[in-house]
Amino acid sequence: MSAPEADHYNGSHTLALPDLSGAVPTSTEARAKRCIAALEDELETMRQERRGKQRKTTFYVSQGRAIRRMGVLYTNLEDLIAENDRRYEEGSEDATPEQDRLQCGYIILLQVLPWLHERLAQLDVDDSQDMLKQLKRGADAARGDDTSTLKDLIAAWINQDFHPPSLLKSDDKHAHGFVHDVCGMLLCPSEWDWGDNCVRAGIRDRMSDYIVSENSWPLFLYENYTVKLDNLEHGLFKSKILVQAFKAVFTSPSSAKEADRDGDGADILENNRRARRQLNQVKVKTCVASIINMRKVTSRSLAYVVCQVRFALSNISSWRTVDGDFDYEVFWSNVVDFFENVPGPVTQQRVDRLLEWWTRKIFGKNHREDLTPEVVSRMSVTALAEQRKALEDAAFDSE
DSSP states (O other): OOOHHHHHHHTTTTTOOOOTTOOOOOHHHHHHHHHHHHHHHHHHHHHHHHHHHHHHHHHHHHHHHTHHHTTTTOOOOOHHHHHHHHHHHHOOOTTTTTHHHHHHHHHHHHHHHHHHHHHHHHHHHHHHHHHHHHHHHHHHHHHHHHHHHHHHHHHHHHHHHHSSOOOOOTTGGGGGGGSSSSHHHHHHHHOOOOSSSHHHHHTTTOOTSSSSOOTOOBBBGGGGOOTTTTTTTBBBBBHHHHHHHHHHHHHHHGGGGGGOOOOOOHHHHHHHHHHHOSSSSSOOOOHHHHTTTTOOOOOOOOOOOOHHHHHHHOOOOSOSSTTTEEEEEHHHHHHHHHHSSSSHHHHHHHHHHHHHHHHHHOOOOOGGGGOOHHHTTTTTTHHHHHHHHHHHHHOOOOO
């Protein structure tokens, strides 16, 4: 570069001196470009945070759909967490039945959502409250979906099985309940005879001698809708409409058609899994039991269905805790306590047999979930392998 050219270059690129503010002058265009770039980076960060939050919300809502079905129908999640904290600090001595029920609910909740306990410890208060809010949102949405499904199905089942003179309409809840002869019979407390005109009139007129409350087992819970007053446990929780409803909620509405079978069908969960894997077929919806990894009928899943059926038979049009003199929350607790709060081992055996009956009715006779390593170790394949190894060791030692 010649001297004139260097002088020209240096002169045309002389750095402007700062003004009184101390800032070096820059062009408007350069400042605008940098400002736009910074805003774009900020916007992308906000988008990523929003996508992450949306993914978390979707995950929590999806996971929450199992809570009402498997754990607690009415209890707040905060109450379950508080009871677990209380027990950790104070112990379980002198715990009330309600506190025992809450703690059992918390343990079941962690079985359904195994990640929850650790997540609660990691999150701050605001994030924890937001997570519980989204879980509750999913739980209530699932309960609402099941309520809507059973409202239509139960009306159809009653019309099909009982052939009432006045057909039950799913879109007219005011014609349900005790004003309808079949619904009234199924809702009638088991200690009364719905065929008695005085009983029907007393219930319908809400007379004090015929108070329908959660303190009675309604007839729809009993096998063949028949009760033995000298043995109230006989046939309890074995009715066809309960089996139909359970299948409709946890396996599929179409599987409810097989309610009369004694678990002699194929493994419904395995069939559902294989159907979803087959190619060139219409997409098969995953059943609820598969989604929540349910392999056995539990006391609380059964209590959930019991309350859903009772609501579907009643004449109230929106989900609520209290229906006249009937408290659904206490009724749910009564069903749970029947299974979880037993007086002794003899009763526990009957309860276990009842739940085994239910598991067979819903999921078939497959018992692969019971093939624990301990059980397998006592079977002939394992035994033969150990015998062969022992013979091999003996031969090696003899050499």
